[in-house]
Amino acid sequence: MARGLDALARSELLEIDPGEVLFDEPMSARTGIGIGGPADAFVRVRDVESLRGLLAWCRRSRARALVMGEGAGLLVADAGIGVVIALGEAFGVIESSPAGGDAPEGDAGGKVSAPGEARVRAGAGARLADVLAFGRERGLSGLEALAGLPGTVGGALAMGAGGRGGGLPTAVASVTWLTTRGRLEEVPREALDFGAGGLAVPEGHVIVAAELLLRPSSPERVGAAMEAAAARRAGSEPKGVRAAGGVFRDPAMGEPAGEVIERLGLRGIRIRGARISEVHGNWVVNEGGATARDVLLLMDYVRDRARREAGVELVDALRVVGRVRR
Ligand SMILES: Cc1cc2nc3c(=O)[nH]c(=O)nc-3n(C[C@H](O)[C@H](O)[C@H](O)COP(=O)(O)OP(=O)(O)OC[C@H]3O[C@@H](n4cnc5c(N)ncnc54)[C@H](O)[C@@H]3O)c2cc1C
Known part of the structure; x- marks a missing residue:
């Protein structure tokens, strides 16, 4: 990935006018878990035409682009990320x-x-x-x-x-x-x-x-039916926390990832500000000041224990994006 956007690239990006453009935008403010370094450019595209123009510019400029929704399932690297595209009202x-x-x-x-x-x-x-x-x-x-x-x-x-x-x-x-x-x-x-x-x-x-x-x-x-589903979810998930939902994928059959983690007694363990929730074993909660590195170290630790002690291979559900060092 090209590192950073130079002044020329920034002015070209403003020139093509794809929508709202914010440079060096902290992704911690744009993700559910509240973690992440800056996006070189965060662009909210107006419509399909603007999106088309932006993708063409990214291709020409060799800028890596990631499209995002609400950032509910994302972990952005502490070192940041290239161009992030959000979809506008249209x-x-x-x-x-x-x-x-x-x-x-x-x-x-x-x-x-x-x-x-x-x-x-x-x-x-x-x-x-x-x-x-x-x-x-x-x-x-x-x-x-x-x-x-x-x-x-x-x-x-x-x-x-x-x-x-x-x-x-x-x-x-x-x-x-x-x-x-x-x-x-x-x-x-x-x-x-x-x-x-x-x-x-x-x-x-x-x-x-x-x-x-x-x-x-x-x-x-x-x-x-919606209320019943929402109540089931609310009953098993931590409330009012900064998180990205389950960090490991549940297998189609067999024991859910959270139960494996709970069985190993890993609820509540933490690395700095990143903690395995006390309420749900598959949730990593940002208790404040957690970095992407803390979350990844915690996930690696849990994955290792699950492999060695339960014979289970946990697979990321969380999308880890940007300039990650793992
Ligand atoms: C509090 C909380 C609870 C959650 N509970 C659950 C749960 O119970 N079950 C569950 O499955 N998940 C859960 N999640 C995870 C989250 O809800 C899902 O991953 C969600 O669908 C992500 O949607 P998003 O729009 O925020 O996508 P983002 O997190 O912004 O992006 C996720 C991925 O989708 C890609 N993407 C987004 N938009 C597009 C697009 N237009 N075109 C192509 N690719 C795209 C991104 O590039 C990225 O790879 C939870 C998350 C939170 C914060």
Whole structure:
């Protein structure tokens, strides 16, 4: 990765005017865990056109770019990161077509919904909470298990958020992304690869929207299911802390990562400001002043103990990005 942006690169970036540009922006203020050195440039792009222009500039300038949502699942290196792209308001639009049963054939942008299904198109920058509220108001079912999860549609897809509880993948009909070459591609579900760590997004591509297929229900039923899911989550997670959720991936079957860590008696251990939560063994909490290095050392320690004492290979769920020394 090219280190830093020189004065010329900075003025070129302002010249192409992709949206709001902040230089040397501390990522600790932009991530759920509250850790991270500065982004050489933090850019909130206005729309797809601005995003296209910015990606082209990054390619020309050999600047490494990372697109982010709310930073709920990110650990940014203490030494910082290159260009960080956030999606502006235009990427937050959520729209629905009528339920398949009521829709004229071929509605929903020329696509036919199966009877009883509703198509919802959500921008990648839309917050999950807003997509869920949208579904709840209209009595559309399928995403309730995600209630209480922070993050955006793009981030949740890329991370496979929701894990075992049923995430976005079950509802996705297609994903639209902007390729590194600036082409918009709508990829149907059948051609998408949802692995254990989330949707496989080709390097450098940016998800701009997703089309979801939801089932008509009632606002009351959807609301009740959401409240139950949010309560389950709230009951097992630490509250009011700076964290990034589970730092290790839960296996598809078998013992969840947090239970392995708890069984080994590792709850509450800490390295400086980074502590394994007393409430949930898979959460690393920033108690104040923790660095990315503290978190990574703590995770390495836990991983090592799990391997040696439980024969379990813990895999990162947290996305570690930027100029990491590990
Ligand atoms: C308090 C708390 C609780 C949590 N609980 C859970 C939980 O119960 N279950 C769970 O699964 N997760 C949980 N998480 C993790 C988090 O909710 C998810 O990882 C979330 O979906 C991340 O979304 P985001 O928009 O913040 O993405 P970010 O964290 O900003 O980014 C995550 C990854 O997605 C990529 N990305 C983001 N947007 C795009 C895009 N448009 N195109 C391409 N790639 C993109 C980024 O490059 C990065 O690699 C929790 C996090 C917190 C802070």
